[in-house]
Amino acid sequence: MSDDALVLQIDRLRLSRIESGARRDVLRDIGLSLPGGRICALMGVSGAGKSTVLRAVVALEAFDHGTIVVDGVSLRAGPVPREALLRDFRRKVGMVFQQHALFPHLTVRENVTLALIHAAGASVARADQAAESLLQALGVAHRSAAYPTHISGGEAQRVAIARALALDPPLLLMDEPTAALDPARRGALAETLRALAAAGRTLLITTHDVDFAKAVADEVAVMAHGEIVERGDARGVLERPRHEATRALLRHESE
Structure with missing residues (x-):
């Protein structure tokens, strides 16, 4: 697989839920493309929709509109397909849950x-x-x-x-991987993930940890209210934020 080949393509992903009798938009036109060997940190305050993106990408949550393509295998809007129909897709993406499971x-x-x-x-x-x-x-x-x-x-x-x-799988998803790790273990994890990327694996990671994102990610996508509001080089975004949601995330982390 060429490093230039797109491993993950998310196009106009929308997802809504009924809560307290009303429909609420959880994801709004999410678009994200990642080539081989790339690490992207999906960031934002709690409730921004980060983990929901991962659950949709790994076919654990249905979505209303858009497409998800992992290494050429597509997942389309509608109910989550039966496991028998997901066999090829499941081989393309691995998931590491926050509580390991x-x-x-x-x-x-x-x-x-x-x-x-x-x-x-x-x-x-x-x-x-x-x-x-x-x-x-x-x-x-x-x-x-x-x-x-x-x-x-x-x-x-x-x-x-x-x-x-x-x-x-060519794509690895990780949900808040540093949540229970001390600084030394965070550093060791960063080395492990960089080695995986160097071998051509693509990683999409949700995290609140700004220092970890700077250490491990090639790029950052910041979410707010179900949308990606800022995206770019990890250090550039986190050291020179343009969007208020990114600045709010940085203030929250420094408290």
């Missing part, structure tokens, strides 16, 4: 091999080999036999990344 009754290795065995049809031996390679690359191979309740938050996050990468 590891299965507590499975070991670290079993969490990572699950999709390889049941979605890709790999043998147990081949899945184990692939999982070992991913866990080794992420520095948690020594925890492969442990259960999620017996590992640290930082280790759980790396296991969740390994699980998300098991099917080798």
Whole structure:
């Protein structure tokens, strides 16, 4: 895959919900395109719609209008398709949730091999080999036999990344990845994500963490009231904001 090829294309994405008997616009004409090897931080105060964008991109939430294309496979407006129809799409995008969402009754290795065995049809031996390679690359191979309740938050996050990468998707989504990490672990995570991008992976990350966004992101897209209101080079946007929503985010982070 060429670094210049678009891995993610979001076009005129709209999503609304009925709340207290009235329809509320949650996403309003979101447009975003990312090539291979690019890291974009989706930022904004709570309620701006950042996590909803990720849920729509990973086909966990229906949307009303627009299209989402991941590495040539399209997702269109309307109800979320049945899982059988999403098989090709699911191979294109991996998701790391804020709370990691590891299965507590499975070991670290079993969490990572699950999709390889049941979605890709790999043998147990081949899945184990692939999982070992991913866990080794992420520095948690020594925890492969442990259960999620017996590992640290930082280790759980790396296991969740390994699980998300098991099917080798070109796009990785992460929701607030630094929420529970101390500064040292944030730095280690930034190095991991930059290495993934250097290998050609595209990353879309929601975060409130301005310093982390400056350290890891190539570009920033700032959201407010369901719209992208400012977008550009990460340091340029965060050090010389043009929109009031970006300035509000920076004030909030400095308090």
